[in-house]
Amino acid sequence: MPLKAVCVLNGEVKGTIFFEQSVESDPVKVTGTVTGLKPGDHGFHIHEFGDNTNGCMSTGAHFNPHGKTHGAPTAEERHAGDMGNIVADDSGEAKVDLSVTQIALSG
DSSP states (O other): OOOEEEEEEOOSSSEEEEESSSTSSSSSEEEEEEESSEEEEEEEOOBSSOOOOETTTSSSSOOOOOOOOOOOTOOOSOOTTTEEEEOOOTTTTTEEEESSOOSOOOO
């Protein structure tokens, strides 16, 4: 049975991001929609904590369980939570459709 998780964004920027992984050795499929963005590229990453009671100040750093330095999404040396950019269209909406190998939903 696949493992699933969800992230609900609720503020000026809104959206729902779904995570699904069939087995631990498979990539995590990350899908969803984000609205309320300015048109263009936006960094897309996972933080240490799901706590946004104080905005980005309470979410912690980028998820980085292996102590790697910050790097490009395709670099071997990068935070596990760094997933590159999403692109918002002229209406401020970005569709997310990624296959991510550096994170797992179990383990």
